[in-house]
Amino acid sequence: MNLAATIDHPAAPSTATGIPNKKILFWAFLASDCMFFGTLISTHLVYRLHPPPGNPVPTQVFNIELTSFSTFILLMSSLMMALAVNAIQRGQVRTMRSSILVTIAFGLIFLGCQVFEFNDFVFEKHVTITNSIFGSTFFTLTGTHGTHVAVGVFWLTLMYIRSFKPVDATGGAWVGRAVVHLLLFALTVVLGMYSAIAFAHAALAHGVNATMLAAFANSHGVAVAGTFLAAAGLRWLGMAHGAVDFDARNADDVESMGLYWHFVDIVWIVIFTAVYLLEYVIPAGQVR
Amino acid sequence: MDIPLPADAPGHSHHESRYNVYVQIAMVLAIITGMEILLIFLPFATWLVVGSLVALSAVKFLFVIFFFMHLRWDKVICTAIFFIGLVLGGGTLWALVRLFSAAASVPLSSSP
Numbered sequence: 001m002n003l004a005a006t007i008d009h010p011a012a013p014s015t016a017t018g019i020p021n022k023k024i025l026f027w028a029f030l031a032s033d034c035m036f037f038g039t040l041i042s043t044h045l046v047y048r049l050h051p052p053p054g055n056p057v058p059t060q061v062f063n064i065e066l067t068s069f070s071t072f073i074l075l076m077s078s079l080m081m082a083l084a085v086n087a088i089q090r091g092q093v094r095t096m097r098s099s100i101l102v103t104i105a106f107g108l109i110f111l112g113c114q115v116f117e118f119n120d121f122v123f124e125k126h127v128t129i130t131n132s133i134f135g136s137t138f139f140t141l142t143g144t145h146g147t148h149v150a151v152g153v154f155w156l157t158l159m160y161i162r163s164f165k166p167v168d169a170t171g172g173a174w175v176g177r178a179v180v181h182l183l184l185f186a187l188t189v190v191l192g193m194y195s196a197i198a199f200a201h202a203a204l205a206h207g208v209n210a211t212m213l214a215a216f217a218n219s220h221g222v223a224v225a226g227t228f229l230a231a232a233g234l235r236w237l238g239m240a241h242g243a244v245d246f247d248a249r250n251a252d253d254v255e256s257m258g259l260y261w262h263f264v265d266i267v268w269i270v271i272f273t274a275v276y277l278l279e280y281v282i283p284a285g286q287v288r
Numbered sequence: 289m290d291i292p293l294p295a296d297a298p299g300h301s302h303h304e305s306r307y308n309v310y311v312q313i314a315m316v317l318a319i320i321t322g323m324e325i326l327l328i329f330l331p332f333a334t335w336l337v338v339g340s341l342v343a344l345s346a347v348k349f350l351f352v353i354f355f356f357m358h359l360r361w362d363k364v365i366c367t368a369i370f371f372i373g374l375v376l377g378g379g380t381l382w383a384l385v386r387l388f389s390a391a392a393s394v395p396l397s398s399s400p
Contacts, residue, residue: 017363017365018363019362019363019365019366023366024365024366024369027366027369027370028369028373030370030373031369031370031371031372031373031374032373033373034370034373034374034376034377034378035373035376035377035380036377037377038376038377038378038380038381039377039380041381042380042381042384042385045381045384045385046384046385046388049385049388049389049393050388050393050394050395052395064325068321068325071321072318072321075314075317075318075321076314076318078314078317078352078356079310079311079313079314079356081356082306082310082355082356083307083310085358086305086306086307086310090305255358258356258357259357262352262353262356262357263357265352265356266348266349266352266353269345269348269349269352270345270349272324272345273324273341273342273344273345277324277325277327277328277341278338278341280328280329281328281334281337281338281341282334282338
């Protein structure tokens with residue numbers, strides 16, 4: 001190991017390992033999560049080895065183009081997360097905020113793709129969590145991963161809001177502002193995702209043309225306008241309001257969050273290959 | 289635009305930027321993902337495609353944990369802790385798949 005390049009933790013109190021306890025705790029948690037996802041992936045693969053009669057054919061229900069796109073998006077979100085950690089380690093708070101916002105956006109796009117995929121499975125392909133073994137193991141595995149992504153997005157949002165804490169923050173005023181910030185964030189996300197998914201469904205059903213756009217504006221115009229209004233509110237709250245109590249000393253907090261986010265990415269790397277791609281190479285029941 | 293803090297200011301860190309390293313690795317990961325998708329549609333032997341997919345995924349996995357998650361620059365105890373969980377989880381997966389791949393494990397009610 002190159003000692004000159006070893007990570008130092010100037011803000012952390014000295015520990016027996018020389019690493020902040022929070023970070024050790026996080027690596028231990030990720031190790032336990034490896035075992036958790038190991039069992040879920042095993043369960044899915046074991047049932048794919050010998051699928052019971054009546055199981056759907058995965059390659060006929062998968063939308064590999066959509067999944068490939070969401071895989072790419074999650075990889076790029078990992079890059080943005082790494083850049084956010086890199087920025088805060090050098091004391092660049094504004095760069096860190098921008099990187100976190102892009103990471104959140106990519107995480108939401110991934111979740112939107114998953115919602116779209118689940119919707120397609122249930123309502124178009126009639127694969128549910130209860131009507132086949134494949135559905136049970138698939139939804140449990142990918143749903144658990146999606147929940148991890150959602151928790152990560154929530155954590156990123158909290159860290160983004162935390163980075164605005166003023167140096168001279170007084171309890172009530174700062175907490176009130178943070179709560180408003182969080183509510184506005186939630187409103188933007190919910191309205192934005194609702195609008196985006198509704199647009200995707202309308203575009204797929206009718207194609208993108210003037211009639212479809214007019215009908216979409218008529219039926220979802222309020223949600224779209226609400227998204228932009230809430231985003232404008234977020235922009236206003238995100239403008240500089242003086243010195244903040246957030247700098248390179250918070251790098252360990254951001255790094256711990258980054259470790260979680262990258263872990264979600266590596267789990268998806270395994271799921272994408274084991275659950276999706278291998279189905280196109282080895283049809284179920286042909287493994288010996 | 290960020291204003292760089294003076295070296296002796298509180299909150300200043302001496303970390304060197306790894307911006308270029310991260311961007312280059314992300315590009316490699318994107319290219320590998322593209323190769324994986326392409327591979328499943330190529331008329332190669334199954335063992336070759338499966339082996340390539342597993343190898344490419346492992347490369348992506350290792351790139352992320354050693355560079356994005358900083359294991360390359362961090363103390364070895366972090367790698368050790370993570371690999372304990374990884375080996376246990378991966379070993380369980382491998383053992384179960386091998387066990388249920390055996391001819392004696394085929395359930396009577398499975399598809400022909």
